[in-house]
Amino acid sequence: MPSTATHPSPLTPVRPASTALLAFIRGFGQVDLQPAVATGVLFLAALWVADWTVGLFAVIGTAVSTATAAVLGVDRGAIAQGLHGYSGCLTGIALVTYLGNHPSTYLLAVLGAILCPLLGAALTTLLGPYGLTPLTAPFCLVSGVMVLGAPSFDRIWHGSPAALADTTARVDMLTWGDIRRAFFSNVSQIFLVQEWQVGLIMLLGLTFAGLRVVGFAALGSMVGILTAWALGAPNTLIAQGIYGYNAVLVAIAVGAVLLAGTVPNGLYALFGAAAATGLTAALTTLFKTFGGHTFTWPFILTTWVLMAAVPGLPRLRPARAPAPSGDPVAVPGPSPLPERHPR
Amino acid sequence: MPSTATHPSPLTPVRPASTALLAFIRGFGQVDLQPAVATGVLFLAALWVADWTVGLFAVIGTAVSTATAAVLGVDRGAIAQGLHGYSGCLTGIALVTYLGNHPSTYLLAVLGAILCPLLGAALTTLLGPYGLTPLTAPFCLVSGVMVLGAPSFDRIWHGSPAALADTTARVDMLTWGDIRRAFFSNVSQIFLVQEWQVGLIMLLGLTFAGLRVVGFAALGSMVGILTAWALGAPNTLIAQGIYGYNAVLVAIAVGAVLLAGTVPNGLYALFGAAAATGLTAALTTLFKTFGGHTFTWPFILTTWVLMAAVPGLPRLRPARAPAPSGDPVAVPGPSPLPERHPR
Amino acid sequence: MPSTATHPSPLTPVRPASTALLAFIRGFGQVDLQPAVATGVLFLAALWVADWTVGLFAVIGTAVSTATAAVLGVDRGAIAQGLHGYSGCLTGIALVTYLGNHPSTYLLAVLGAILCPLLGAALTTLLGPYGLTPLTAPFCLVSGVMVLGAPSFDRIWHGSPAALADTTARVDMLTWGDIRRAFFSNVSQIFLVQEWQVGLIMLLGLTFAGLRVVGFAALGSMVGILTAWALGAPNTLIAQGIYGYNAVLVAIAVGAVLLAGTVPNGLYALFGAAAATGLTAALTTLFKTFGGHTFTWPFILTTWVLMAAVPGLPRLRPARAPAPSGDPVAVPGPSPLPERHPR
Numbered sequence A, B, C: 001m002p003s004t005a006t007h008p009s010p011l012t013p014v015r016p017a018s019t020a021l022l023a024f025i026r027g028f029g030q031v032d033l034q035p036a037v038a039t040g041v042l043f044l045a046a047l048w049v050a051d052w053t054v055g056l057f058a059v060i061g062t063a064v065s066t067a068t069a070a071v072l073g074v075d076r077g078a079i080a081q082g083l084h085g086y087s088g089c090l091t092g093i094a095l096v097t098y099l100g101n102h103p104s105t106y107l108l109a110v111l112g113a114i115l116c117p118l119l120g121a122a123l124t125t126l127l128g129p130y131g132l133t134p135l136t137a138p139f140c141l142v143s144g145v146m147v148l149g150a151p152s153f154d155r156i157w158h159g160s161p162a163a164l165a166d167t168t169a170r171v172d173m174l175t176w177g178d179i180r181r182a183f184f185s186n187v188s189q190i191f192l193v194q195e196w197q198v199g200l201i202m203l204l205g206l207t208f209a210g211l212r213v214v215g216f217a218a219l220g221s222m223v224g225i226l227t228a229w230a231l232g233a234p235n236t237l238i239a240q241g242i243y244g245y246n247a248v249l250v251a252i253a254v255g256a257v258l259l260a261g262t263v264p265n266g267l268y269a270l271f272g273a274a275a276a277t278g279l280t281a282a283l284t285t286l287f288k289t290f291g292g293h294t295f296t297w298p299f300i301l302t303t304w305v306l307m308a309a310v311p312g313l314p315r316l317r318p319a320r321a322p323a324p325s326g327d328p329v330a331v332p333g334p335s336p337l338p339e340r341h342p343r
Helices: A016-032 A038-051 A052-071 A078-082 A084-099 A103-130 A137-152 A176-191 A197-209 A209-233 A235-238 A244-258 A265-287 A298-313 B016-032 B039-052 B051-071 B076-080 B085-100 B104-131 B137-152 B177-190 B197-207 B211-231 B235-238 B245-258 B263-289 B296-310 C016-032 C037-050 C052-070 C076-080 C088-099 C103-130 C135-151 C176-191 C194-207 C213-229 C237-239 C245-258 C264-288 C297-312
Strands: none
Touching: A016 A038, A016 A052, A016 A078, A016 A084, A016 A176, A038 A052, A038 A176, A038 A197, A052 A078, A052 A084, A052 A103, A084 A103, A084 A137, A084 A176, A084 A235, A103 A137, A103 B104, A103 C103, A137 A298, A176 A197, A176 A209, A176 A235, A176 A244, A197 A209, A209 A235, A209 A244, A209 A265, A244 A265, A244 A298, A265 A298, A265 B137, A298 B104, B016 B051, B016 B076, B016 B085, B016 B177, B016 B197, B039 B051, B039 B177, B039 B197, B039 B296, B051 B076, B051 B085, B051 B104, B085 B137, B085 B177, B085 C237, B104 B137, B104 C103, B137 B296, B177 B197, B177 B211, B177 B245, B197 B211, B197 C245, B211 B235, B211 B245, B211 B263, B245 B263, B245 B296, B245 C176, B245 C194, B245 C297, B263 C135, B296 C037, B296 C103, C016 C037, C016 C052, C016 C076, C016 C088, C016 C194, C016 C237, C037 C052, C037 C176, C037 C194, C052 C076, C052 C088, C052 C103, C076 C245, C088 C103, C088 C135, C088 C176, C103 C135, C135 C297, C176 C194, C176 C213, C176 C237, C176 C245, C194 C213, C213 C237, C213 C264, C245 C264, C264 C297
């Protein structure tokens, strides 16, 4: 069922190469749920600014993941929107970050990027009846399993290149410099990058996705800082963006993409951003016991809960077109529930 | 869709204040799945007998949770039955028990009680197609995340006020005094309270919910004691009610609320009570590795499994009205499965 | 709704005793998803060759589990196909392996075998709408909970009789002897048995299930060895079959039972076998932190993901008759999704 939004009209000659390039570029922006090409370009540039290995592995992951989806013959509209690239992008970055820049890591990145569309298809089946979408869960599952299993294998484990964030460090004074760095690092940490300048470029990229998107990203970042400070999180972790990147994603997803643009919906999104900030500490403690990684699980779980609650909350309204990418095809809603009560 | 059962008829003038008070009171009884007002009153009294902080936090949690549901505009019939209060009640008690009586804990109790109706709505969406209900899972999720995340935050963590139950202590002779204390503590431990006198008052409260309810509560408590003793659990833990409170809840839920009153159904409920007793040890071991808490997970998981199995077991029969609260609206059943086989 | 495939025709007199015996025998073969009687006979013989306690507990588990299903009145066709025996079989073996040959273990094996059909019915309800089946999950859940909870109870815990596999041992040269032992142990480790001769008998048993079944079992075993070697797993673990038994199960299930016999489907199954091999390391690391056991979880999770992804992958085709046992009744498919996209 090709849609005019994602396919050229009969009058325009189809150019597969440029279609593939656009799908690839859009994959980077879709990490923040944005299909705008300019957003993708600036995100890609920011990743190379962060580090050449981060940029290279992000390119490998996005390209292989998108190409795999095409080979597997999945829905072409979704591919064109970059919806099969973003999990591969994050998987590539996560693998080089936690396994180091070794030849074996390149092979694993390719393998992980191949697995992402499969996990995406499986989660779409499982979540579809509830009207939920996989978000970045394919990335979290593939990367989580690979990083967790890696130390068991001699050919892919070369010692840990990255130190785990210590969420139990003590709290100090939060300076204006901390707050400024936190505000931008909250955006870059979505891609596991700590440098606040990278977050600045990405926030610039989000302006091309529209005022509502960049506005909720900024509000989410501020809510994340405020919540972490109010709870008494260590200022070093706040400044590194460890406590805020999930808040940014929840604010964008719930505030600017999945729900309609009403005041109650916006407050709901920011409340979710605060909840995701607290959840980050609990999940990090849980994952640390077995050597797992938090990744974007707080965002995913918070967004799933918030969106699954919407049918029971009559003051909230889903977005008219539920797909984040302008895809005109409706996501199947939850089966009709005659009336709701929680027990 | 207002129902005559939960709303006054046109001839009776609506009195919002008393409706709110009844919803609040019923929230305490609904921890044991009972909407009877007298049950709620005696449970509330028992909690103040246990400790004034327990009573106070239970009141805060129940009131805030019920009020949040009203503000969010969820189904008024469910609110009136106390179905949006019980998870907040338990959350308040759990937070003061594991975080201590500090100003920050009051704020967290309010926040947790606000989150409970959201989790309730989300779980209702996810479990609805299977004909399952959230039970106390909103409490377990909200309190579990908050207690697990708390040590990461300087402003809310003031050291651990409660020692974890040590399920590996060795076994001694089980005295009649142990058995008597266990019988009543199994009822009070549902509210995280160890004093057997509190359980005695609560069992008295359950008599107002009907003979079948108090009968299955007593039977569940005895099955819990017997199972724990037969497996060789330490008698101190048995006497403290650690091994029996999930058995009581399973017996009430499956034996007196969710299934019809037949002999096979009753045996099924008591078998489930025994299974929940064993599951308590496994889950406590699991949760201890990352500092989590067992809470009422054994009850929830056992009841979900037992109820999900019912469509495949033709000798068992669900209750005519599936709602535990007299709510006349039908819970949507599982989608029609033409025939069942397990692989 | 009796089916002609599993019940004698009206001209043949029904003989309950032989029906029960056939259901019992088939339970052993159904561990590998095969209803052929000869396969079951050879599997049963192989288990007694492994060790008399293994054989005895497998018999107890299979018999009690099948009988429980009959008493509970579940679908007779499924019972006749051995579909209610295999989880009990594995549960019996797991309990004697991890708890030792004590009187209490016999009682637990009976209890565990009673629980398996209940878990099977519950999982069938939960997975049914997605067209997924429980596979060996009832075994993994029942045995996992029992083994995890056992050390808490004085009467059932007599010290650990089995050492956990150490997946972090270092790698050596892989000899031809290692490869030969691995090839057969990958088949026997499905039953938690390490001796390669047992795997040889079982592979012989699989020949009676057809060329496609034994072919995919052999291919799966080879893919498991190759993947583990390529990743750099310790050769002792490879030779013991620790890394390959899930690959064998995935290859049989996806390659020879659940999908149609096409080339893309076959490659998909072998890709899944490789993925399950890697997943084994990650899950073993995860389970070790709390004393849990990997069992056949890598097979189950990989197969669920692969099968849930099929509706989104138009190049793959499910088997015409979705039931692995010749049962002619259709498994309900997932609810109709008008179009698929992963976010």
